[in-house]
Each structure stands twice: as C-alpha cells, then as structure tokens.
Amino acid sequence: MKRYASDFRRFLYRDFIPITKGIMVLCVAVFAAHHVLSIFRINLFSLLRLINVQWYLRPWTLLTYPLVNSDLLSLIFGLFWFWYIGGSLERSWSGQTYGFFLGLATVVTGLAFILVSMVVGRIGLAGIQVSMVFHRIGSAGLWLPLTGLTWAWAKNYPDRELLLWGLFPLKAQWLAWFQAGLIFYQYFVSYNLAFALAAISSIAVVYLFSGRGPFTHGVRYWAWTHNFPGKGWSGKVREKWRKRKLKVVK
Template sequence: MKQLLVVEDARLAQSLADYLASRGIPCELTESELGISVWLVDDSRTTEAEQEVKRFIKEPHHPRYAEAAWSSERPQTRVDYSAGQHQLLAELLLQAGPVTLLVALACVAVFLLSYIGLPMFALLGFHTSVEQLTSWQIWRFLTPTLLHFSVLHLVFNLMWWWYLGGRIERRLGSGKLLVLFLVTGCVPNLLQAVLVGPDFGGLSGVAYGLLAYLWILPRRQGWAEQPVSNGLLGFMLIWLVLGFFHLFGPSMANMAHLGGLAIGLLQGWLDSRKPLPRH
C-alpha cells in the first residue's frame, strides 16, 4: 500500500477516502500521533489517486467530498458530520495541548482577578522605565501577554491562540509551542515598551507571531495542509496596518503586532531549514 496523505481531521480523511472509493480507488485509513493516514490499496491507481489528493488539498471542504461520504455504501465507516455539534467542548480540548490550555487558563484567571479588583496590571505589566529592565522581575518581559482589558479583547485573542497554538502543539509538540510563546511574547513586548511605552497587554503580539510561523513553515516544508491561507494572512496584515491609523482606538499594541509578525516569520524560516521533530 502507498500512503497518500496524513490529515489531522478524521472527518476530512474519511470524506476523502469515501470520495476516492466512489471513483473506484479503494483506500484504507489508519490512525497515528500525526493524524489520520490515507493509504492507497491498489498501487496501479497511484497517478489518478495523487491527482485527486492534490485537488483535495486545494479545496478539502468542497461539497463533492461530503456527498461521497453520505452516499457511501459502508455505513460503519461513514463520517458523522454532526458529531462536532454535540461534542463542542471535547473538540475544543482535542484541538489544544497542555501549553495551549495552560496559557488560555492563565489569561482567563488574570482577567477574572483583575475584574474583582486585584492590581494585576501593577503585578504583571511591563517595566515602567528603562532602568527597571535590569531588575530581577524578569517575568514582566512576558506577563503582559496575559493581561486583557475587556471580554472582547480576551475572547478575540484566545480564539487566535487556540486555533494557531493548538495546531502548532499538535503537529510540532508542546516544547516548540512553549519556545514560540516565550520568544513571540518577550521580544515584541520589549519592542512595544521601548518604542511606545509600558501601557499595553494582550496575546495579540504572540498571535501575529504564530500566524506568520504557520504561514511560512508549512509552505517551505511542503505540508499537506496549510493552516494559514494567503487570504487569512492578508486579512490580518490589513488589520495590522489599520491599527497604525488608530481606527480601533489609540491603545492597540501596534509595535508588538509588528514585532510578533517579524519574529514569527524569522523563526519559521529558520526552523524550515532543518528537520523538525514530529509528535
């Protein structure tokens, strides 16, 4: 048998297998730590199967695959596309590893503690002067990422953190996500504080770093799936540029966003030059 593709989403893998079967190309699915592997049973159909896989990678959510899954004559392997609607919490947890969850919980805890009146900004905010940069309170280089100033601010950043961080952690491991969190947190925070001032907070600088990392690394390493499309990156770049015009208020940490983007691109390019561990 020949391995055609590894897909993180089991439902998408099953829909591809059903579609290939409908075209007379039998496949089998196996599960591993990397995801769901689609195996070609008949090697004589390799060329046709690989062409279909290329089309699937470009548009994995095309109706042709869902229709094939539902019309499959093998109900025991048919994908239940409504399962996620009944297991939302389980899906959220499955898409995130321990680092993703711990950082998200820390952000929520800090927000709630601040909401009830505790001085979290004073405890976790960036150093208020250049002289303090050499003090022993080194956590202040990173902890502004845990500070959020409204429910919308918190939810928006956690959505990006869950989507981007979860995919990195599942594909490359908790250690890689932790390193990226530290680098895309500390360096952009320092940039924002030195060039603008210490009054800022949020995970958005980290989010831009992970966004850039997940855009460049999969393309350079030839991943089958592209977690960040060109359109999504373009939208976030427009959002970044508009922030410099203060269209969303004067308090956006624009330099942290720009710094995170640059760090993510650089780290992704460096990592793409060497084989990464698969988890």
C-alpha cells in the same frame, strides 16, 4: 485534590495542545482574579503589565503582559483565535518548538516596546520632552504575540481559507497581513510610527522558524545539530550536574 489535578491534566493534553490550553486558562483566571481582587482595591493587572521603561522593577512582566486583557469581548475573540491557530501550530511544530516560539515572540515584542520608549522618551515628541509620559506607557494584551503567531500560521498554511467576519473568504496569508495591519494602525493612531512597528515586531521571530531560519526543523533538531546532549538544554544541564556529582563522590 489529586483527582481534580488528574482531570485538569487530562483536559490539557486531550487535543495534544497543552501549552495553548494552559495559556488560555491563565488568561481567563487572571481576568477573573483581577476583577475579584479589585473589590479589595488590589490591582492584579499592574503586577503583570509591562511598564516599558521601568520593566526592570518587575522583570517577569516581559513574559506576563499577554495575560493582561481588560476588555472581555477582545479577550473572547483573542482566545478563540489563539485556540484555532495556536492549537494548529502546537500540533504541527511540537510543544517544545511552539513554546519556545511563543516565549521568544513575547520577549522580542516587549523589548521592542522598551527600546522605543527609551528612545522616544529621550528625544521627545514634536520638540517637547515627554520622557515622563512614555515612562508610564505599558504593553499588555494577548493580541501582541498573536500577531507573530498569526504570521507563523499563515507561513505554514498559506492557502488555508477562512471567512472574515463569517462573510468574506480570505486566505491565511492575507489574513495575517490584515491582522498585523489592524495592530499597526491601532498603535500608530494611539502613539506613533515607532510604537506601531514595535507592536508587530514579533513577525521578525517567525523568520527564525521558517525558510532558512535556525529553528525551521524545530528546536530539538537545532539542539542536536549543535551538539547538545539528550533533549537539548535540559539534557545538557542534567549532564553537567551528573559530572559534578561524580567529581564530589571521587
């Protein structure tokens, strides 16, 4: 067992993108486990999917909803794109900043959906009260946080050029607009403008990590400039516990 754990650890760290690879493995594992458990009528997706207005019943779904991908083809393309741009950002940003960005983008998008569901559910749609309908709307899929991730990647490498569908050359900055536009259109057609804006809300997080944003130089630099000891939050927590232990001993 130790050998397999060691091999898996080496696999994660081989290309210096352990967070990206770890999330990819989780997405595949959740997809496979859901379809196996569905034989026994156990819906794993329902435990991880964010039900917008009722999120407080399962608060962990604010972070787990990107793992819910029901369409295999969409998952394959999403994982490939996540590996390409996510790996690039993780290597250039460092794992700490990259992980913080991913978590923040995921939570912000989830909160945006929750807020929109609450507001739209109260005021109704076209004069009709539809709170029960919007209570059942959920958020899921890797492509939601990928919108913000693509935007961040384009900010870092604006002149990088890729072939769209293997045919049309497109610069990173325009590719980010194209990807965000697809997500926006999908939610606009399926729901309304408010949900479409919520779907691309992770783009706002990018500006905390670029330009004059507080995390432009990384999370660790921000922690250092704000007098966090050691390695940021973990160092501060360890320092507090050390002082408490010393007081108890005295």
